[in-house]
Amino acid sequence: xxxxxxxxxxxxxxxxxxxxxxxxxxxxxxxxxxxxxxxxxxxxxxxxxxxxxxxxxxxxxxxxxxxxxxxxxxxxxxxxxxxxxxxxxxxxxxxxxxxxxxxxxxxxxxxxxxxxxxxxxxxxxxxxxxxxxxxxxxxxxxxxxxxxxxxxxxxxxxxxxxxxxxxxxxxxxxxxxxxxxxxxxxxxxx
Amino acid sequence: xxxxxxxxxxxxxxxxxxxxxxxxxxxxxxxxxxxxxxxxxxxxxxxxxxxxxxxxxxxxxxxxxxxxxxxxxxxxxxxxxxxxxxxxxxxxxxxxxxxxxxxxxxxxxxxxxxxxxxxxxxxxxxxxxxxxxxxxxxxxx
Numbered sequence: 001x002x003x004x005x006x007x008x009x010x011x012x013x014x015x016x017x018x019x020x021x022x023x024x025x026x027x028x029x030x031x032x033x034x035x036x037x038x039x040x041x042x043x044x045x046x047x048x049x050x051x052x053x054x055x056x057x058x059x060x061x062x063x064x065x066x067x068x069x070x071x072x073x074x075x076x077x078x079x080x081x082x083x084x085x086x087x088x089x090x091x092x093x094x095x096x097x098x099x100x101x102x103x104x105x106x107x108x109x110x111x112x113x114x115x116x117x118x119x120x121x122x123x124x125x126x127x128x129x130x131x132x133x134x135x136x137x138x139x140x141x142x143x144x145x146x147x148x149x150x151x152x153x154x155x156x157x158x159x160x161x162x163x164x165x166x167x168x169x170x171x172x173x174x175x176x177x178x179x180x181x182x183x184x185x186x187x188x189x190x
Numbered sequence: 191x192x193x194x195x196x197x198x199x200x201x202x203x204x205x206x207x208x209x210x211x212x213x214x215x216x217x218x219x220x221x222x223x224x225x226x227x228x229x230x231x232x233x234x235x236x237x238x239x240x241x242x243x244x245x246x247x248x249x250x251x252x253x254x255x256x257x258x259x260x261x262x263x264x265x266x267x268x269x270x271x272x273x274x275x276x277x278x279x280x281x282x283x284x285x286x287x288x289x290x291x292x293x294x295x296x297x298x299x300x301x302x303x304x305x306x307x308x309x310x311x312x313x314x315x316x317x318x319x320x321x322x323x324x325x326x327x328x329x330x331x
Contacts (some may be wrong), residue, residue, distance in 0.1 A: 050261040052253055089253070092264065120257035123264075129249075129256070139199045154252045176246075177207055180238050183245030 007063040015076050022080070029077075030084040032059045037088070052089070053154025056081040075155070075162040079145075082153020089152070090130050093123040132185035136178065143178040150175055205235045210242075 007028060013021035036055050060077055069077075120126045133151075137144025142164070149155040149163065157171045164171065194202075205224055212220045217239055225232040249256050 049254070049258060050264045052261075089264070120260050123260065126253070126257050126260060139194070139196060140203070150251070151249070151253050151256075154254070173207065173210060176210065176242060177203065179249050180206075180242050180245045181203070183241055183248055184238060187241075 005065055008065040008068050011064060011069065011073055011077050014080070015073065025077075026080055026084055029059060029063065029081050030088060032063055033081065033084050033088045036062070050089075052085050052152060056085050056153045072162055075159045078153055078155055078159055079149055079163045082149045082155060086130070086148055086152040090127065093127055096123055097127065128186060129182065132182050135185055136181055140178075143174060143181070146171065146174050147178050147182065201231065202234045202238070205231070206238045209235060209239055 007025065010021045010025040010028070014025050033055055036058050037050060056078060059081055060074065064073075064077055120129065133144060133147055136147065146160060146164070149160045155163070157168045157175070160171045160175075161168045166174075205221065208224070209217045209221050218236060221232055221235055221239070225235070254261060
């Protein structure tokens with residue numbers, strides 16, 4: 001992994017608008033999340049659930065030099081890590097799905113999914129949610145980002161407000177809208 | 191509401207957003223006035239308003255709420271899957287793993303046998319340059 005110094009420099013550069021630094025930091029964070037998932041869950045902790053919020057915060061502590069960052073830097077990193085967490089999960093589910101289906105993998109269709117109040121029962125349910133999120137993000141990039149931060153990264157309303165430059169009240173309102181739209185899209189009505 | 195165009199979506203979403211400002215018991219009355227006779231628009235927004243609480247129950251606050259059972263099984267899968275593959279690691283991180291594993295290792299930092307890493311055998315050795323790919327490896331505590 002990159003040292004905490006490397007990641008901290010990339011974090012500062014990406015906040016200043018350096019796209020290359022952002023991409024590199026995302027890539028490093030993606031790798032580190034996979035590593036953290038492996039080692040956190042692989043030490044004889046059979047049955048332990050994958051806690052995405054804990055993983056996102058764990059990689060922050062491991063990757064970023066805490067003495068050289070401000071609150072806004074932290075929120076910015078957590079936002080990047082939330083997106084990486086989404087891709088770690090979805091990539092894993094896609095790989096698993098491909099393995100089960102062999103070479104003839106078919107894309108998940110929202111039309112074939114019944115949204116359950118009990119939550120996701122299978123990888124297909126989560127892949128369908130991801131597809132709905134893609135669609136929502138195309139209609140509203142802002143709502144799409146917010147879902148990544150809140151749903152996949154477990155960021156607080158305050159952290160999201162910092163990243164997005166809006167009030168906490170707006171975050172709460174947008175989250176309600178985004179979640180309802182996602183549900184509606186999953187239910188196949190939108 | 192299939193085949194929503196971006197314009198149509200924005201119109202529905204703007205009314206949905208504004209309606210949430212109203213007290214729950216007055217939302218439909220407010221919406222009817224705002225839609226000015228556009229029944230399809232009214233129906234679309236009213237449907238969303240009726241799903242706010244259901245969506246909250248179904249999706250929760252995070253993927254951990256929504257997919258807890260699935261994530262429990264994924265946890266073990268990801269733990270098992272992580273032992274092989276192309277890994278980037280620095281000296282201190284390798285030491286942190288405190289685990290054994292076979293796979294390929296890309297050295298991203300100086301490795302000091304006997305220092306950060308107690309033992310790194312079958313591939314890596316003192317003097318391995320940063321960025322070199324070594325493996326298979328076995329990490330020992």
